[in-house]
Amino acid sequence: MPELPEVETVMRGLAARLTGRRILSVRAARPDLRWPLPSHLDERLRGRCIEGFRRRGKYILMRLEGGDSLIVHLGMSGRLLLVQGSPDAARHEHLVLRAEGGWRLAFIDPRRFGSIDLVPTAGEEQHPRLAYLGPEPLAPDFAPATLAARLARHRTTIKAALLDQKVVAGIGNIYASEALFRARISPRRVAAGLGPARVARLFAAIRETLADAIAAGGSSFSDYVQPDGTLGYFQHAWQVYGRERCPACPRTPHCRGIVSVVQAGRTSFYCPRLQR
DNA sequence: ACTGTTACCTGATTGC
DNA sequence: TGCAATCAGGTAACAG
Numbered sequence: 001m002p003e004l005p006e007v008e009t010v011m012r013g014l015a016a017r018l019t020g021r022r023i024l025s026v027r028a029a030r031p032d033l034r035w036p037l038p039s040h041l042d043e044r045l046r047g048r049c050i051e052g053f054r055r056r057g058k059y060i061l062m063r064l065e066g067g068d069s070l071i072v073h074l075g076m077s078g079r080l081l082l083v084q085g086s087p088d089a090a091r092h093e094h095l096v097l098r099a100e101g102g103w104r105l106a107f108i109d110p111r112r113f114g115s116i117d118l119v120p121t122a123g124e125e126q127h128p129r130l131a132y133l134g135p136e137p138l139a140p141d142f143a144p145a146t147l148a149a150r151l152a153r154h155r156t157t158i159k160a161a162l163l164d165q166k167v168v169a170g171i172g173n174i175y176a177s178e179a180l181f182r183a184r185i186s187p188r189r190v191a192a193g194l195g196p197a198r199v200a201r202l203f204a205a206i207r208e209t210l211a212d213a214i215a216a217g218g219s220s221f222s223d224y225v226q227p228d229g230t231l232g233y234f235q236h237a238w239q240v241y242g243r244e245r246c247p248a249c250p251r252t253p254h255c256r257g258i259v260s261v262v263q264a265g266r267t268s269f270y271c272p273r274l275q276r
Numbered sequence: 277a278c279t280g281t282t283a284c285c286t287g288a289t290t291g292c
Numbered sequence: 293t294g295c296a297a298t299c300a301g302g303t304a305a306c307a308g
Contacts, residue, residue, distance in 0.1 A: 111285045
């Protein structure tokens with residue numbers, strides 16, 4: 001479930017174990033994922049030290065000694081498996097990176113909507129996939145006015161606008177529904193029509209929803225690694241996503257529970273009584 | 277220019 | 293039980 005909180009958790013797990021380690025080998029099992037993989041990855045990466053990690057939207061950026069960054073997107077079904085030792089290859093294991101300390105990092109992605117690219121660190125923000133991303137919702141300088149200005153340009157529903165990575169980076173289908181529930185805003189409202197009060201509520205709700213999910217990811221198991229080595233996947237108690245009963249007004253007269261509607265090809269969940 | 281739809285893939289779940 | 297239909301958390305090409 002790789003939206004911003006999951007990607008952040010994965011990134012932190014990688015950073016804790018691989019920062020400062022040297023890459024020993026890289027092996028690609030196929031030439032492409034969503035797009036062609038960079039060619040000659042092994043010879044371009046082998047022997048180089050991993051200097052650090054960061055996240056931008058749903059992308060993980062691994063900074064390497066020598067001035068390049070590996071940019072990883074998990075798509076819809078991508079996982080990163082980080083273990084010490086030499087386990088058998090998993091199904092759909094498309095890339096394996098070995099690093100000092102006995103670490104083996106595997107990129108596993110059945111649907112292959114994920115992507116991996118290698119670019120100069122100095123220009124990583126200009127990568128075509130990153131250049132047009134909207135603001136980071138958890139950055140200190142993200143403000144209600146920033147959100148308001150971006151929403152004002154969109155005649156779509158607020159739900160569709162939140163899924164647009166150019167509006168705010170990192171929100172996916174689950175957290176869009178969750179944030180709108182927290183803000184008590186109907187997903188069917190027109191984005192540009194939100195008044196200052198709703199924008200303020202949505203701003204706070206986005207941050208709280210994402211921050212809570214990251215905290216849940218960090219606390220739900222030690223050091224972010226599950227027994228099988230999968231990084232960053234955790235059970236989270238969604239308020240409305242995939243649910244039928246409204247957690248806030250379950251027995252109130254006139255509350256018919258959580259409703260699902262398809263918007264812009266994705267399912268939205270909301271409580272019509274509470275969200276206006 | 278903007279917006280909604282469709283396609284990309286495979287696997288899990290649902291329904292007959 | 294078996295098999296087909298449906299749906300899935302993301303992104304971008306495409307059509308209107």
